Amino acid sequence: MNLSVDIAGVTMKNPVTTGSGTFGSGEEFSEFVDLSKLGAVTTKGVANVPWPGNPTPRVAEVYGGMLNAIGLQNPGIDVFVERDVPYLKKAGATIIVNVCGKSEKDYVEVVERLSDEPVDLLEINVSCPNVKEGGIAFGQDPKALYEITKAVKAKAKQPIIMKLSPNVTDITEMAKAAVDAGSDALSLINTLTGMKIDIERRDFVLANKTGGMSGPAIKPVAVRMVYQVANAVDVPIIGMGGIATAEDALEFIMAGATAVSVGTANFINPATTLEVVDGIKAYMERHQINDINELIGCVK
Amino acid sequence: MNLSVDIAGVTMKNPVTTGSGTFGSGEEFSEFVDLSKLGAVTTKGVANVPWPGNPTPRVAEVYGGMLNAIGLQNPGIDVFVERDVPYLKKAGATIIVNVCGKSEKDYVEVVERLSDEPVDLLEINVSCPNVKEGGIAFGQDPKALYEITKAVKAKAKQPIIMKLSPNVTDITEMAKAAVDAGSDALSLINTLTGMKIDIERRDFVLANKTGGMSGPAIKPVAVRMVYQVANAVDVPIIGMGGIATAEDALEFIMAGATAVSVGTANFINPATTLEVVDGIKAYMERHQINDINELIGCVK
Amino acid sequence: MSKKQVIAEIIRHTSLSDGIFDMTLKAEEIAKEAKAGQFISVYLNNKSKILPRPISICGIDKEAGTLRIVYRTVGDGTKELSDYKEGETVKILGPLGNGFTQKDKKAILIGGGIGIPPMLELMKQLDCEKTAVLGYRDSDMFLKDEFEAVGDVVISTEDGSYGTKGNVIDAIKEQGVEGSIIYACGPTPMLRGIKAYAEEMGIEAQISMEERMACGIGACLACVCKSKDVDSHSHVHNKRVCKDGPVFDAREVEL
Amino acid sequence: MSKKQVIAEIIRHTSLSDGIFDMTLKAEEIAKEAKAGQFISVYLNNKSKILPRPISICGIDKEAGTLRIVYRTVGDGTKELSDYKEGETVKILGPLGNGFTQKDKKAILIGGGIGIPPMLELMKQLDCEKTAVLGYRDSDMFLKDEFEAVGDVVISTEDGSYGTKGNVIDAIKEQGVEGSIIYACGPTPMLRGIKAYAEEMGIEAQISMEERMACGIGACLACVCKSKDVDSHSHVHNKRVCKDGPVFDAREVEL
Ligand SMILES: Cc1cc2nc3c(=O)[nH]c(=O)nc-3n(C[C@H](O)[C@H](O)[C@H](O)COP(=O)(O)OP(=O)(O)OC[C@H]3O[C@@H](n4cnc5c(N)ncnc54)[C@H](O)[C@@H]3O)c2cc1C
Ligand SMILES: Cc1cc2nc3c(=O)[nH]c(=O)nc-3n(C[C@H](O)[C@H](O)[C@H](O)COP(=O)(O)OP(=O)(O)OC[C@H]3O[C@@H](n4cnc5c(N)ncnc54)[C@H](O)[C@@H]3O)c2cc1C
Ligand SMILES: Cc1cc2nc3c(=O)[nH]c(=O)nc-3n(C[C@H](O)[C@H](O)[C@H](O)COP(=O)(O)O)c2cc1C
Numbered sequence A, B: 001m002n003l004s005v006d007i008a009g010v011t012m013k014n015p016v017t018t019g020s021g022t023f024g025s026g027e028e029f030s031e032f033v034d035l036s037k038l039g040a041v042t043t044k045g046v047a048n049v050p051w052p053g054n055p056t057p058r059v060a061e062v063y064g065g066m067l068n069a070i071g072l073q074n075p076g077i078d079v080f081v082e083r084d085v086p087y088l089k090k091a092g093a094t095i096i097v098n099v100c101g102k103s104e105k106d107y108v109e110v111v112e113r114l115s116d117e118p119v120d121l122l123e124i125n126v127s128c129p130n131v132k133e134g135g136i137a138f139g140q141d142p143k144a145l146y147e148i149t150k151a152v153k154a155k156a157k158q159p160i161i162m163k164l165s166p167n168v169t170d171i172t173e174m175a176k177a178a179v180d181a182g183s184d185a186l187s188l189i190n191t192l193t194g195m196k197i198d199i200e201r202r203d204f205v206l207a208n209k210t211g212g213m214s215g216p217a218i219k220p221v222a223v224r225m226v227y228q229v230a231n232a233v234d235v236p237i238i239g240m241g242g243i244a245t246a247e248d249a250l251e252f253i254m255a256g257a258t259a260v261s262v263g264t265a266n267f268i269n270p271a272t273t274l275e276v277v278d279g280i281k282a283y284m285e286r287h288q289i290n291d292i293n294e295l296i297g298c299v300k
Numbered sequence C, D: 001m002s003k004k005q006v007i008a009e010i011i012r013h014t015s016l017s018d019g020i021f022d023m024t025l026k027a028e029e030i031a032k033e034a035k036a037g038q039f040i041s042v043y044l045n046n047k048s049k050i051l052p053r054p055i056s057i058c059g060i061d062k063e064a065g066t067l068r069i070v071y072r073t074v075g076d077g078t079k080e081l082s083d084y085k086e087g088e089t090v091k092i093l094g095p096l097g098n099g100f101t102q103k104d105k106k107a108i109l110i111g112g113g114i115g116i117p118p119m120l121e122l123m124k125q126l127d128c129e130k131t132a133v134l135g136y137r138d139s140d141m142f143l144k145d146e147f148e149a150v151g152d153v154v155i156s157t158e159d160g161s162y163g164t165k166g167n168v169i170d171a172i173k174e175q176g177v178e179g180s181i182i183y184a185c186g187p188t189p190m191l192r193g194i195k196a197y198a199e200e201m202g203i204e205a206q207i208s209m210e211e212r213m214a215c216g217i218g219a220c221l222a223c224v225c226k227s228k229d230v231d232s233h234s235h236v237h238n239k240r241v242c243k244d245g246p247v248f249d250a251r252e253v254e255l
């Protein structure tokens, strides 16, 4: 049975990776998951310099999911290449590095620092607040997305995966902008912007007022967007948003995702990723499917 | 204690109405709810002529919510004014009629037919597929929204409430377009577009492929949008999306909604609306709040 | 007729056969109003699943104030239901739908698979000549004895391990079952066959249909089936299974 | 040290006082590894609530393979937990966090409110001179007897109905409690007071902190507190309560 898939020339031994920011640098989960058994480990977003992130509370529970406003706290690329990349390499993981920044310059700097590192793929998170353009995220304006993609692609040694925000009117327009600018693959979805109010304290639950919603509750929106994008562009997709079981993962694959990420579900069960891999295998056995690639986009 | 609120000059005796399409014409719920005790009854969308709606399956369950693709089946305005309006009037309900159409002409026709009817408010649903403009909903393009609002407002005898789609990049841009064109109030949110795939049959669960997601799972997105809109425009807002309890309703009110609609929760418990009213009263008593208007938008 | 949403205690819960469960609920207000052929909405305790599961009423005991349902585990919801223990409670709404219109005519009651349970209460109530025709997959025949206790029974099995090999129409033909009205519940292909058979024989057939539901009370228009004529409620060719049905005159609906 | 996620049976569940519950869980693998001052993540059966509730370990019985937790019902999650019956199971992850670093010094153990239970296991394990200072709201004093069974106890109550009227620092001063190290758990204002007091006295204070969590294992960066110095893991002024804590040297953190 073949479980391996290809993302822009990189082979993942199975289609399951981790949602950036939900799996730390991989090390935190190594007690629960043999990292070499995952399709890939996608790391927490890393910037050119350390970021302190937002004030707490940074998370809130919502029906069937959660809101987070971590604010992309990260130790910066220096520590990342010294500590986290070697750790993952030694653990035998295929490595997808999630990159964040506040300006084009920030992104490019990180990407250049990674060029000689043993990193397989770069996932570019364009859903963080873009200071340069006055608060409108790169990820919500097709022109800005095109530009940043172009700039990153020009300097990247590894294939790039633009990660799309779901908070848009037309996800296919965004996907096309990224692909036109050279994105080798796409990741979707990032979190839906949400808010929770504590009616007893009459205040926002999150210090940041709004946060990104993730978890099982967002899955139908994510599956819809993956389906739309898969039918609009011709690059591989890493699908995510609420995946907690093999059945969830298979929905994304059948909708058109080549690989999938498990995010928030890691907080419910730290071994979710490997259980999803096993569940996909069991499904394929039961349905006598020899190659996972047969299932990609099979629902039209 | 004052529970009554004002929407564009119309007094609702309390802030609770029903989500269009989830409460039939009101009659179906009359065994469970004294309609005269609601702030208002918002009816199922009605068009100029009967619409057959979409093929079945029209609904699918998703984590913490549901998808629907009813396709705005309705008996047409003739039957509606003969049967449903008199029924609601007799039941003592404040009446909000939800209007749908495929073209500007359709909407205007319905609005004109309602001018001499004892109807209090018109809620204009601009999230149904717009045949005229090639599948892009009026509700996803600020210019189209402006035009349709203008056209409807010109003919409407009752105040109009444009109902906004959440499937947009910037909800405040849509809100401003509607208000600039004369919308007296705003309703939000309609459903989030979602999809569910049956991995055993390897097919879409809904005959229509995609459906509108509603229920508790969408609440954080709805509260966020109500907050954003309340801080961007100066008209009253009817907030909705996942309200099932008084606590949920109060979140919307504190975020800036003058009134709220209970939609999908009517399917979980047909008496939800009145229980929400009672729960709001209990909260106000407990916190010694004499006027519900004090709570509207109190979280900034 | 009045519907109620109540928290009902599970007073009996057993398994009838592989994946078929038999549950008796204390629900006086609903039992009081219920008719054969109606159904209830069963809500799950699992809060991630908000829609109710429609399940037909298999038995009504007005004196004891109880309802009986028999269901098959097909998905997560019914599987969860099957784990509930006696003494626990479950939220239900009912009675829903129209039920069968009982006529004083020689009757054929047809049930196929999980469409068998809804026919049992009717079989008990009908006070006229009647034959039950029950279609099973194989000789694992749940409820058969209870039908036999109240009338004549004819069986078909798909694998031929008991009664007529084939479907219920095969059994009717092979075993010469006669009647001047049919009441039926079962999978759509079976209902289609019955509609054709009733037309051929020129007799009335009341068939109980299924569709995905949300509200269960006629408000959301999720559960429509195609009607032959323009329906007086919808003014289009749609009837609501939850409110106008689930029982329809076979001539009224398109299958 | 190894963390495990297990399905634990509830072997004892009682109420200690109004809204305070005492639960013993069979969880051998976790009990084997657990230290005083660590916590577990408790997952709810209610599927609409996906995040675990962090609850401190109040007792460890390595022989019996059990863990004890004592919690207050403050919201929907802890209320739901309080309904679980003995014999039922609950999913937990642990042991989490660092726990107290036990030193052989005359110790003052301070617990305030629901910060009292985490101090009990430490009180039992410390093999040196020790005094527990427990701060309650009123004379409804849960766990007091159990502390008294293993050492000296000094009490403060907010309403003055027992012991020193005021807070734990008031009690320390009024009742002349002395020691050369403080171990403490309780609300932030109390910890702030202890940090100041320890600085004043020039003694070490290990304080156990709280923050909203998601992963509980150091991966998501939800639960950070401000650290005085740039932290070696985060490279910013943040420490993770779930992994670097919950116990911190009071000098390391800003409150
Ligand atoms: C009027 C009526 C009476 C019924 N009576 C019985 C009965 O007496 N015994 C019995 O075993 N079954 C009966 N059914 C079918 C029963 O409702 C479904 O088997 C059940 O809802 C499946 O739920 P699930 O969560 O296990 O399956 P899932 O497939 O996980 O359910 C997902 C969603 O689809 C809906 N759904 C799935 N299958 C059906 C179906 N066949 N009909 C309607 N909705 C469905 C569920 O309600 C749920 O909303 C009846 C259906 C209807 C409409
Ligand atoms: C390390 C640690 C140890 C703890 N030990 C104990 C203990 O031994 N006994 C005890 O009663 N309580 C303890 N708490 C507090 C306990 O976690 C909360 O009371 C509980 O999570 C509230 O859940 P809820 O669903 O009832 O409240 P809700 O307010 O409905 O919870 C909503 C969300 O906020 C989180 N939350 C709410 N209050 C807190 C809080 N104070 N700290 C962290 N998250 C919170 C919940 O986990 C949940 O995700 C501890 C907290 C931490 C961080
Ligand atoms: C706590 C948390 C932190 C996250 N951090 C990042 C991040 O650093 N970069 C990024 O691209 N996405 C980040 N995400 C988004 C996830 O990678 C994922 O796209 C999203 O959560 C949807 O998937 P899920 O529902 O499986 O969690 C974060 C999500 C969560 C919950």
Ligand SMILES: Cc1cc2nc3c(=O)[nH]c(=O)nc-3n(C[C@H](O)[C@H](O)[C@H](O)COP(=O)(O)O)c2cc1C
Binding pocket: B018, B019, B020, B021, B022, B044, B045, B068, B070, B072, B098, B125, B163, B189, B190, B191, B213, B214, B215, B216, B218, B240, B241, B242, B243, B261, B262, B263, B264, B265, C214, C220
């Ligand atoms: C079955 C169903 C039918 C609906 N029909 C309409 C409609 O006709 N017109 C409309 O404006 N909104 C319609 N809606 C949207 C609801 O009015 C509401 O905006 C949405 O469901 C979010 O609220 P909720 O989560 O409380 O259901 C429908 C929703 C559902 C679930």
Ligand code: FES
Binding pocket: C212, C213, C214, C215, C216, C217, C218, C219, C220, C221, C222, C223, C224, C240, C241, C242, C243
């Ligand atoms: S289920 Fe709502 S109309 Fe039938």
Ligand code: FES
Binding pocket: D212, D213, D214, D215, D216, D217, D218, D219, D220, D221, D222, D223, D224, D240, D241, D242, D243
């Ligand atoms: S809760 Fe995730 S890092 Fe602490």
